[in-house]
Amino acid sequence: MRVLVTGGAGFIGSNFVRAVLGGRYPGFEPDELVVLDKFTYAGNRANLAPVAEDERLRVVRGDICDPAIVKQEMPGTDLVVHFAAESHVDRSIAGAAEFVQTNVVGTQTLLQGALEAEVGRFVHVSTDEVYGSIDEGSWPEDHPLAPNSPYAASKASSDLIARAFHITHGMHVSITRCSNNYGPYQYPEKVIPLFVTNLMDGHQVPLYGDGLNVRDWLHVDDHCAGIQLVARHGRPGEVYNIGGGTELTNRDLTTRLLEITGRDESAIRPVADRKAHDRRYSVDITKISAELGYRPQVGVEQGLRDTVAWYRDNRSWWEPLKAG
Incomplete structure (x- = not known):
């Protein structure tokens, strides 16, 4: 089996690659695993260091928006797992163009390449943010999409393109929508690694608004385990929510991190709320x-x-990233 993983040097993608090559999923053991990554600021070869010597791994530097590189790497592939994305909401608010280009055009380019190469399965990794915000209950997979940030809108668009390739061409495309991930190797612009590294270095942490926005927290190991289940057994054309089952307000999360790092409430620095800050996410x-x-x-x-x-x-992994 030949597996192509886009964004495989990023946080979630590299965890998936390390897990697959590390034998964490018995019966899901490719003969070749190709990582296609543009190596932007969030893509890091150090994320793949634990499996760098595995002879099954081949790393290709390339842009998913480039039809030539996609056409070069797609033939002979049995499974595509598509992680590659621009994913930081604040960056999308500052400028949405790159998000539309990577998340929408890049996904379409990959799907077209997979169609032409007759790839067996395609898993498109998305986010719960496409649903918008929910006051009570949890979203099922057929809930209408109502994204509120440019990032979420770009991911919702890519979801619809993935679905359209299944409906139009009969491709075996499955979509996953995850809640907020955390764990090792996460780029330190995201809330948990940003807060943890700030607290360890004696700095304050910026807490948006009243701190009562709620997120469901999902460890990256559980997310990747869910993705491999969908890759192996998911039905074509279906969407699968992947959640962690633990909802915390941002203030609750911050309090837990303060306790673990030995800091107190004086380390919290309230800041103005983010534009269009969704109040609560919860996936069924x-x-x-x-x-x-x-x-x-x-x-x-x-x-x-x-x-x-x-x-x-x-x-040694995160200090250069924050300094840069």
């Missing part, structure tokens, strides 16, 4: 649990402690 994971046997394994208390420990022990 009944479908993937019932159909594919998905169960999150990493509890948030231990997951956060392990994540803090990883950043404490891996300054």
Whole structure:
């Protein structure tokens, strides 16, 4: 089996690559795994260092928006797992063009290449942010899309393109929508690694608004386990929510990180709320649990402690990123 992983040097993609090549998913063991990554600021070869010597791994520097590189790498592929995306909401508010280009045009370019190469399966990795905000309950997969940020809108657009390739061409395309990820190797612009590294260095952490926005936290190991279940057994044309089952307000999350790092409330610096800041996300994971046997394994208390420990022990990884 030949697997092509886009964005495989990023946070979630590299975790998936390390897990697959590390034998974490028995029966899901490719003969060749190709990482296609543009190596923007969030793509890092150091993320693949633990498996760099695996003879099954081949790393290709290239842009998913480039039809030539996609056409070059797609033939002979059995499975595409598409992680590559611009994903930071604040950056999308400052400028949306790159998000539309990468997330929409890039996804279309990959799907067209996969269609022409007759790829067997295509998993498109998306986000719960495409649903918008929900006051009560949890979103099922058929909930109408109502994205509120340019990032979320670009991902919703890519979801619809992926669905259209299934409907129009009969491609075996599945879509996953995850809640907020955390864990090792996450770029330190995201809230947990930003807060953890600031707190460890004696700095304050910026808390948006009243801090009562709610997110469902999903450890990256559980997310990747869910993706491999969809890659192996997901039905074509279907969407699968992948969640962690632990909802926290941003203030609750911050309090937990303060406790783990030994800091107190004086380390919190209130800042003006973000534009169009969704109040609450919550995905219903009944479908993937019932159909594919998905169960999150990493509890948030231990997951956060392990994540803090990883950043404490891996300054050489994150300090250059923050300095740059």
